[in-house]
Every structure is written in C-alpha cells, then in structure tokens.
Amino acid sequence: MPDFSPTELAVPGFVALVLIEMIWAWRKRREAYEPRDTLTSLAFGLGSTVSGLIFGGLFFALFLWVWQFRLFDIGWSWWAFALCFVLDDLKYYWVHRFGHRVRWFWASHVNHHSSQHYNLSTALRQTWTGFMTLGFAFALPLVLLGFHPGMIALAGGFNLIYQFWIHTEAIDKMPRWFEAVMNTPSHHRVHHATNPRYLDRNYAGVFIVWDKLFGTFEPEVKDEKIRYGIVKQLGSFNLLWAVFHEWIGIAQDMWRAPRGSKLGYLLREPGWTHDGTRETSDQIRAAWLARQASDPKPVSSENPIAGEAEAA
Template sequence: MLDPLIDTLHAYLSAGNVDWKHVILTGMTPVFLIAFVIEWAKLRNTDKAKQFSGPDILANLGLGASYQVFEIAAYALITAVAANWIYQYRIYDMPINGWTILPLFLLEEFLYYWFHRSSHRVRWFWSAHVVHHSGEHMNMTTAMRQSLLYSITGWWLFFMPMVWLGVPPAVVFALYGCNLAYQYFIHTESVGKLPRWVEYIFDTPAAHRAHHGRNPQYVDKNYGGVLIIFDRLFGTYVEENEAVDYGLAYRQPEGHNILTLNFQEFNAMWRDVLKPGPLSQRLKHLWGPPEWQRPSSE
C-alpha cells in the first residue's frame, strides 16, 4: 500500500541535483518559527521565561540564516561533488520502497549517532559543532545555532557509506534533513518527561536538554537524533535528573557576534597546532578530544 507513495517520493527526490536537506529545512522554517512563538507564549509567565534572552535569540537566528546560505555554496562546491563521485562506485543499486525506507532510516540514524559523537570527541569536528553548544539558554531557536564550518570539517563524510552502498545521495540528504527537522522541536523546556516507553526509544526534549548541559554527568551524553537507542546500546545515555546548566564546560565564548561564535574555536585549534613542539603532539590538537592539552614540559 505504501509502495506507490514511496516510489513517487523517490522519483521526486531523485530529480535533479538538489540538496534536499536544505529544501526541507528551509521549507520548515515557517513551522519552526510558529512553534517558537507558541513555546514563548506558553513559558513567558513562568520561571522558565529566563531561557528567552533577546540577544541570544537574535544570534541563534543569525547563525541559522548564515548556515543555510553557506550550505547552498558548500553543497555545490563540496558535498554534491563528493557524493556523486562516490555514488559512481556504489556496490549496489538500493531500491527505495516501503520495505527499505525504515531500515535506511535506521542506518542513517546509526551514522548520525557516530557523526554526533565524533563531533564531541574529535576537536576537528568539534570546532564546528561547538557553535551549537555555546548557547547558555534553551529554546527552540537554539536548534538554529549552527556553524558555517560544518561542510568544511566534513559532516557529509559520515553519511557516504550509505551512498557507497547504493542509496541515491538525494535520498540520504533527505533523510538527514528529516532528522534535523525533528531535532528542532526537542530544543525546549516547554515539554517535560514523556511516557517511559517514549523516553526509552526516542530522543526527547528531556534527553536532549541533558545533552546540552555542562553539568559533569551530562557532558558528552545522548548523541541520538530521532532515536536514543544507540546511546543505550553504546553506553552514552544519561537521564535528565537535575536542572540543566546550559553552555560549554570549557572555553565558553562571550558575546553574540556571529563571526566570533563561528570561528573562535576553529582559530584556537589552529593556534594550538602551530605552537612549537613535536609534530605528533601538534597534530593531536586536530584529532584529540577538545579538552586535550599537551603535557607540561616542567
């Protein structure tokens, strides 16, 4: 019964060299903004109104808009070129239908988990993802707090196994766009804990609030996008059990300048690399965890 619908959607997605991630996120923007207004109206007269900081919200919107504009150029110059080249050497022509769409979604979620986990534990990838975590307030516009550097640091690399397997790049990016669209709605304090079975399977507002916390027990936990099952499987799940202190555990930026927020950590990483010392230690500033520092010579 679903096959005709899936076939039609597949044909539509595969038409032309379109960045469906960008199309989905741009098309959803009015819905995102309406949801934010509803969230604000619900919380404005509560103790959670402190999460709505004007300068912070404007920075979030500016970061989201600049990210979307830059991604257009990055897709044309980097992402599409790489994906289409890899697709030429695919090992299989993956059918897109009612039988395969759910397994492909699960595969995309699995790859997203490792992209997200690497974005916290490898400084090269963290230098882009840090922008998203630098906000010290939590509301739905926090989801728009994105970096210009994602395509430069290579988010798309993590999803190329799907392309090599034989999933059309347009379908891969559409699935990723849907994943990101879902995540917008879990950046909020307007929703408490959901029924236990929901919290066990899905990435919920409660689970994602913990992910954004700099409380010691919350740091580097809950990497899932739509699902939380891989966190439970790989030991990175934590339950929200105390008030979340939002922001970075180290090198918290000050101010709301979009360029500073985008490049502060990236520039700091390269300054560390260029400091004199053994090459192996200099390069570890790229692949080591963000908090790693060279051993003291004293």
C-alpha cells in the same frame, strides 16, 4: 526522486513553534529567552543556510559520482526509505560523537552548544564551517550500499526536522515507552548540559537506543539544575567570535605547542593539552565521580563545575 527539501518546507512550522514557545516562556519561564542570544541563534541559522547552499551541491555531486560504484540497486520504496532513515540516524550518531571527541570536528560543532539558554531558537545554531571537517564522508558507506544520494539527503532532512522540537524546556517527559526508544527534550537537555555528570552524553539524533547500545546514555536527574552552554563559556554575543572562536583556539594552540604535540590539538579530544594545563570532559567527569564516591551528597544546583575544559 523527490524534488523538494523537507527542511525548507518546515521553516514556517519552526517559526510558529518558536513564537508559541516565546509566549510560554513569557508566562512561565522568562529566563528561557534572552533577546541578544536569540538574535545570535537566528543569525547562525541564516549563515548555515547560505553555507549549505554553497557547499551542499558540491557534496551531492560527489555522492552521485560515488553512487556509480554501489554494491546494490536498492531503489526507491517505502521500506528502502525506512531502512535508509534508520541507518542515516546511526551515521548521525557517530558523526555527532566525533563532533565531541575530536577537536577538529568540535571546532565546527561547538557552534550548536554555544548558547547558555535552551529553547527552540537554539536548534537554529547550526555550523557555518561543517564542510571543513569532511564529516560528509560518514555517509559514503550508505551511497556505496546503494541508497540514492537523494534518499540520503531526504532522510537527513527529516532527521533535522525531528531534532528541532527536542530543544525545549517546555516539555518535561514524554510517555515511558517513547523515552525508551526515541530522543526527547529530556534526553537532549542532558546533551546540552555542562554539568559533569552530563558531559558528552546522549549523542542521538532520533533514536536514543544508539546511546544505550554504545554506552553513552545518561538520564536527566530531577534534583540537579542543568547549566547550558560550553564549559568555557563564550562570554560574548559577537557572532563572528561565536562562529570561529574554536578554530582560532586550535590555531593558537598549534602555534605554541612543541613540534611533536601539534597534531594532538587537531585529533585529540577537546580540552586536551600536551602539558595537562586544561581538562577534557572525561577528566572532569572522572573527578566528579570520584567526589561522589567519597561524599555522595545531592548535587546543589549552584555548585560550580570543577575544572575548565573546551568541551561541552
């Protein structure tokens, strides 16, 4: 079993690419970077690393314990790792989709979407509270199939490395064959957008084919400017508020809600309320589609988003 972490080895490359992109932004698109926003992203990355060190070992130990109940002995080989990588990416798709469709998961994942800028430093906005969602359980079927926990961790590390480079506006489109199969900056810009047409689309990690297969794919449209962030923007660079604001929101909503509606604020989609006072991403998207059907004019890049929800 390899005794290295691919993400740790990739850190110097991450730093170098961020610096290169900063030079590009200074020459071509200065609004791509904002100093306070970038510092917040770096702080997110540091905090998530600490959180991973604290809780990662516990989850790995749990996986090793579950592995004794495996159905097959798949072992270590190139084909086993390739299969594990593909299946782990399918697992990532569903973890990511739950991260947008269940508020308990969103409270952790929202951290990654909280920046109104889209650059390589945004990729570092990783959660500090992922352990609270128990999302690791999505990987247990791979362990039970017989993939070694170390192989799964290795596949997840390379998956994370791949996703770093797609957080950029410096790359327009990749070759058509690549765009058809792989996740790209164009596809992932859609995922980070708050435009109604783009809400809750393109969940893929590495292979965009999962979105095409499960009906969540949306291509980037050239004549519509993307607005990044979350539908109800933070309006602050306070790090602790950025990390915990959605958990606080859940607690407040559950406290105020009638007894029979409290669990809805945990298990329903972000933006759901028992009295309909806020909108979910599905409702925002449906209203936009209805307007398009009645008046199909090109969308202005300055048009505001209709409604206000807590999903992005």
